[in-house]
Amino acid sequence: MSPLFGMGKLILIFGLVMVIIGGMIMLAGKVPxxxxxxxxxxxxxxxxxxxxxxxxxxxxxxxxxxxxxxxxxx
Known part of the structure; x- marks a missing residue:
């Protein structure tokens, strides 16, 4: 396995977490x-x-x- 594989996996997970947080922030404005x-x-x-x-x-x-x-x- 390449040493860059772990870094790529980390960046991918970070990106997914950011997408989820962004979606939650967008929906939070609609919650009364x-x-x-x-x-x-x-x-x-x-x-x-x-x-x-x-x-x-x-x-x-x-x-x-x-x-x-x-x-x-x-």
Missing amino acids: GIGRLPGDIFVQKGNFTFYFPIVTSIILSILLTIILNFIFRR
Whole structure:
């Protein structure tokens, strides 16, 4: 086996993971309530808008941690 085979496999897996994450991000905008939770920071003054979904990020981080712990548990 060529040493490049392992690197090619790694790049292929990384690409598939990126496609899945991209699809989830595209669908997340259609789920009601995601990104508009109480605690998310939204400031709008004139033509300046600042939005930081801190609570949404924390909840998604907790959910992903739980899911990945179940998947990769040994």
